[in-house]
């Protein structure tokens with residue numbers, strides 16, 4: 496369970512008023528939301544606050560009952576490795592590692608035994624339809640395939656929360672639909688919580704709920 500209560504964020508420069516305040520969000524395992532909103536309203540900043548990459552100025556973020564806003568830097572880094580998965584617009588697949596090695600990366604960082612990490616990475620690649628390509632190099636893959644590898648990598652360590660920032664921004668519309676369908680299906684299967692930031696109503700339509708971020712909080716939006 497993720498509970499965000501009355502979250503606020505301000506940057507030191509500028510007019511001094513908060514970028515956003517009064518942000519509340521309650522999500523259960525297996526549930527996903529899309530967050531839309533005007534450019535510059537703070538959608539990526541909100542994801543960064545949840546990930547502990549930005550400090551917050553008020554409010555609370557609790558994951559499985561644990562308060563995240565007061566953790567020190569080491570604890571936040573550990574939490575990101577163990578409990579978070581990330582999918583970004585740029586796929587961030589490492590070119591000098593095979594697909595299986597790319598997907599195994601989060602498990603290596605958690606000191607999982609190599610054989611176990613390899614087995615789980617291959618099983619995850621199977622689940623995104625790339626099981627036959629596990630030993631290929633990324634340079635032979637299309638954009639849509641690379642993002643499927645990134646999805647496998649975001650879920651391989653069974654995170655509680657998957658944060659996705661414009662994950663299909665680099666894909667053509669047809670591939671985007673396939674990739675989003677797969678992303679949300681895998682998030683639901685894994686019982687993870689998914690938060691998607693996007694400008695695309697089509698992308699947002701794949702999530703269970705659609706929210707709009709404003710300076711005074713998150714509002715429910717009608718479905719796409």
Ligand SMILES: Nc1ncnc2c1ncn2[C@@H]1O[C@H](COP(=O)(O)OP(=O)(O)OP(=O)(O)O)[C@@H](O)[C@H]1O
Nearest residue numbers: 506507508514532533534535536537538539540541
């Ligand atoms: N580290 C920072 N220091 C100061 N200002 C920042 C910092 N990071 C972001 N901002 C500002 O905060 C505002 C919100 O940025 P953010 O990227 O979160 O918006 P967004 O809603 O994701 O925008 P977009 O939809 O265009 O990607 C912007 O005006 C941005 O310039």
